[in-house]
Amino acid sequence: MYVQQFMASKVITVPPNENILNAMNIMKNKRINRLPVVSNGKLVGLVSDGDLRAASPSPVTTLSKFEMNELLSKINVIDVAVKKVITCTPDTLIEDAALLMREHKVGALPVMEGDKIVGIITHNDILDAYLDIMGVRSPGKRIVIEVRDEVGVIYKVTTIITNYGIDITNLAVYHLPNRKAQIFLRLDGERVEEAIQELNSKGFTIIE
Structure with a gap:
């Protein structure tokens, strides 16, 4: 931008x-x-x-x-x-x-x-x-996922989400101490709750 x-x-x-x-x-x-x-x-x-x-x-x-x-x-x-x-x-x-x-x-x-x-x-x-970067004015559901800060973790998260036909309209990452990170996403689609359930089942922590 x-x-x-x-x-x-x-x-x-x-x-x-x-x-x-x-x-x-x-x-x-x-x-x-x-x-x-x-x-x-x-x-x-x-x-x-x-x-x-x-x-x-x-x-x-x-x-x-x-x-x-x-x-x-x-x-x-x-x-x-x-x-x-x-x-x-x-x-x-x-x-x-x-x-x-x-x-x-x-x-x-x-x-x-x-x-x-x-x-x-x-x-x-x-x-x-x-x-605009955070998608505050955009439609969709905002979720925050806490993950281990490691190579490939964003790919794993986004693959699960897009497999449900969900559009990721915004994504940002905030790095925390102790090799952790928070991924901020805004999701637009009909099966968001299903994707959240699978993320939980795969061990990802949904903060909000």
């Missing part, structure tokens, strides 16, 4: 000299949390709602609303934006994008083709990818 499958391709950007008051209004109206800062077609920064809040006067300020707006209109987004932006490309694997976000503690990655920004992917998009 690749970034291009989950990224937003319609990216709203702002120029470096956009004031932060307008940037706040754009985020509010478009219901977004980040704005790439683009100058002459090139990415020069990324500003988040957190950056804008940090640059705003304290809520307990004695300034009037008019004075606050006047102050915010004089601050440019480039002054508060992150300049060293972590990016990815459309063909970056989704797990590599997740790792980049985790390692650099960022909530979004602009997606680049050369110097051109072609999309943006956020932690919510990564979560959507995970939900």
